[in-house]
Amino acid sequence: MKTSDKKWIRVRIYLVAIFFIIGLGANLLRAYQLQVLERDKLNKLALSGYKAVVKLPPKRGTIYDRDGHILADSVEVGSVYANPRQIENKKITAGHLALSLDVSSGDILKLLEKDSPFVWIRRRVSPEKINQIKSFELKGVGFTTETRRFYPGKALAGHLLGFAGNDNQGLEGIEKFYDNVLKGPNETLIQMQDAVGRPFYISEPEGDGQDMRNLVLTIDKDIQYKAQEALEAQVKKANAKSGQCIVMDPDTGEILAMAVAPSFNPNIFNEFNSADWRNRAITDCYEPGSTVKAFLLSAALEKNLITPNTNFYCENGEYYIGGHTIHDTHKYETLSASDIVVLSSNIGAIKIGQKLGYENYYEYMKKFGFGEKIGVDLMGERNGSLRSPQAAREVDKANAFFGHGLAVTSLQLTAAMSSIANGGRLMRPYIVKEIRDQAGNAVKKNQPEMLRRVLSEETSREVKRVLEDVVSEKGTAEKAAITGFRVAGKTGTSQKIDEKTGRYSHEKYVSIFVGFVPVEDPEMVILVAIDEPKGATYGGLVAGPVFSEIGKWALSNMHVQPDLQVASSDNVQEATANDPPGQSNVVRRPIIEEAADMESAAGIPDFSGQTIRQVLKKGKSLGLDVSVDGTGTAVMQSPEAGTPLEGITSINVTFKPAV
């Protein structure tokens, strides 16, 4: 081989080598570019092909009543949207949509004719309607999932619960006050899918750290229902403007019911005026009228300035003071302090007030919680107003003693009456009993909170005795009585200011009754206020019967045994034929005392052959705790019949079905 040939071969080898080196270098550079420089961007691009981030519909905590019944919950519902640019025959599409959604096709067509890539057709529609629309397979029409807040009780506690808006935000009531607690996290999950969109991996939902909680209220849905129903019926019957009712446990401050009439349904809050959403029980103030006489008496008794029997001259129904003449509905000469409250004499109240002094009255009204927010966990609570001793003229002071010239909310009045009922302690009213996590564990428990002691136990007892007489034939609130129970309370009828004249109106009144039951150990304080009733306006006549109806229902609902002997239904018919009209069927003596007189001599009765109902009734009348075993009629008892009653507090009775 020649030398030149050898050289040529070497050159060719080098050429080939250079070619390969350049090629390899180019490949390496490209690899570097793809794997290092553009790694993140390409990674994202690749993932987007098979990975989708799904945004879950926002959730919201559930609201329960005190027994765990759902008052508000969120569920997923479908929403329909459209891309008008993709729709070929808009008329036919609008026709199909209108048919399924029960709306006019003209409205839908207007939406479809918009030059926009996205329009909502209808949000939050029922699954049936969604399925119907899906079956038409309409081009350019899509579906998405959203959550909708449901209030299964409809108008039940509507004013209290408030409502949440389309974007999961609380707008009124508890929904707004506890929005931070109820609001759930905005959750997303990662879903990997194949070429045809079938998911083959779904990650666990990831939230934004927001914890969703459920609320347990102090409200009892059954009592709430009755309060609302009875109040609404009375507002309608009295042709009144509105009404308010609060039922509260005086020992704890738990609100068992808070009703406002006319009612409002939060499921369809858009269909109501914003004024109808207002929870008037805490946002509206009115003059409390004669109801304050209970607090006036309490203050005077607590200060030891009077006794219930102290007499006051009531000026024969007409009293000139501070350039004004005050009138009483009925003319009285001299009345005791208790009768002034029972018969609701305004002049008598002024006389008690004068003895007490406005400074003391003002101090006690403040102590009872008037003139400032009481601190309930609800939106929009108002202060009310109370004239300070410096700002009050003589006539203002006189008016204030019988409840005019000051403004209170229904909640303040209820809380104040509760403090008389529970032995003198002012409790903070509250609505939320517990905040729970999703597993049902309590995260926070609201405990009863005593704000201050207003009265001594002794004064409270004396005032209760007087207030019990208000709910008698002698008093102003006979219609508030509840068969079988001892009831106490105070009526009030206050004149409203006429907006046109700026003076007290002779046509517009607020009729109030606030009372408690049973007197000895009150289970509940009930306030009923009817705004601008037509016809009869007295609190005892307008609000009293509502108190009675709600009280009767609530006591039975709370399994409170009657504390008075009640004539049975059969006996009532016989008795009423002979008795003069108006005579009560209630024997005003505690059952235990009565029974003791008749039965103690005979010892424990023989229960054999009697039903559970008969045995329990008899046992109760003897003051015995009866423990029941089995069903049917009594076959055995321990201690045996005839055993002396002394020292025996309980009895076991065994029942067997009759053969």
Add this chain to the structure above:
Amino acid sequence: MVGNFIPSEIQRKRNIRTGIKLENCKARGNRFYFSNRQIIVTALLLLIFMGSGIGYVWSNYEGTQIGFDLSRLQQEERTIKEVNRKLKVELATLKSTEYLEKAAKALGLKEASPDQIVFIP
């Protein structure tokens, strides 16, 4: 001594195509030939290779299928939970006092008076 060992022709020669020493073959010529042991080993290796290949593909396929099933079940779980929530709301509606009172009144029932109520301890 090793130096004295002179391999025979057979010992030196190899099959031209396979490179296998002729002395290890039954046929001492240049014919293509595998011993039984070689066939078994080769077959076994092939089987292992194919088996692991198929196994790999199969496990991948199964993994994806399980992924599909899991995703479907997860979606189903969410749907069922949501249905459960809806049913609870439905139940709450049906158990509302208003509804029950209406139903009771339709059946001719009425409110009991206090003396008709006996509370069982």
